[in-house]
Amino acid sequence: MINKKVKRIEQPISALGVGCWNFGGDWDNSNDDKSVEIIHAAIDLGVNFFDVAPVYGWYHSEKVLGKALKGGLRDKVTIASKCGLLWDENHKTRNDLSRKSILEEIDGSLSRLDVDYIDIYQLHWPDPNTPIEETAQTLLEIKEAGKIRHVGLSNFSQADVEKFEKIVPVDCQQGLYNMLERNTSSYHNIPLEYKTEDEMLVTVKKYGQAFLPYSPYMQGLLTGRFTRERKFSSTDIRNENPKFFGETYEKYFSGYEKLAAFAAEMGRPMNEICVNWLRQKEEVTSIIGGASTLKQLEGNVHAMTWDIQPEEMEIINGIIEPFRYL
Ligand SMILES: NC(=O)c1ccc[n+]([C@@H]2O[C@H](COP(=O)([O-])OP(=O)(O)OC[C@H]3O[C@@H](n4cnc5c(N)ncnc54)[C@H](OP(=O)(O)O)[C@@H]3O)[C@@H](O)[C@H]2O)c1
Secondary structure, eight states: OOEEOOTTOSSOEESBOEEOGGGTTOSTTOOHHHHHHHHHHHHHTTOOEEEOOTTTTTTHHHHHHHHHTTTTTGGGSEEEEEEOEEEOTTOOEEEOOOHHHHHHHHHHHHHHHTOSOEEEEEEOSOOTTSOHHHHHHHHHHHHHTTSEEEEEEESOOHHHHHHHHTTSOEEEEEEEOBTTBSSOSEETTEEOSSOIIIIIHHHHHHHTOEEEEESTTGGGGGGTOOOTTOOOOTTOGGGGOGGGSHHHHHHHHHHHHHHHHHHHHHTOOHHHHHHHHHHTSTTOOOBOOOOSSHHHHHHHHHGGGOOOOHHHHHHHHHHHGGGTTO
């Protein structure tokens, strides 16, 4: 494994992490025993970073991660969880970053993960109804109480990051970033208040923050999991991504096909190209990709054994140039 060290976080972090969303049951392929097996195998392969959130599987992913880390594994890993997304009985989500809600959420996450502290506590999405000062002061309070070690912001505008930074250090940022979504303006049907490559990475570098690119495989499109006619099961969360339908899907799929043709020329699998394109960027700390099988995880870790060469990178960057702002 290759580890990365950033100024704001003391422990080195594995360049490949594991995103735990698909351990919660919202995707096609999850079952708890398999998820625990993947988490253990990841640690054996040198992965020390796990990204999770209460909303993944409606608390289930945090419980699965907590169960997997029992028996002495907790101290070997960095756990990044989140707050700020609540839901009703129909699983309709809403944003809440009020003091009252964060104080309840942190204790819930500590209990489900069965840990004393969370290494990186991230605000999942902005909450326009709560003043930044209230949220930032609450984060400072739970940090001083020892419940969290670092604060992270996910999906925030860089102007807001600067406002938080004046009250509580923002040591980590998380944003949508992969070869075909570099400065994209939406995630599912949610407009994004940031341009990842042009804005977020600039702040990350300025402060020496960790940066976690999410959906690094574009939910599986970039690894060749989809066909042109792809069909997900009716419960698969990917049905909610409008980029996987109609003309937009056609654009992304043809981008994938061009990349896959070049990958074949290079003699490298697409999943490894996704990992290395991200890993070879200075600002990228841990790639929090999901893996639904052990084989996928092992394949992604294998990307650590080689680098994309400069002349290959130039060709790849040429292929993805039309997607810079898509
Ligand atoms: N902060 C946020 O708002 C936010 C939003 C989304 C995600 N995230 C985080 O980012 C993590 C990852 O993002 P994501 O789940 O959206 O998508 P992703 O990592 O881009 O895609 C995961 C999917 O890619 C496929 N895959 C992975 N490795 C593969 C391989 N070696 N070969 C073939 N296929 C492979 C699998 O698809 P199949 O399941 O079809 O096999 C897997 O489920 C999440 O778990 C979560 O922690 C954060």
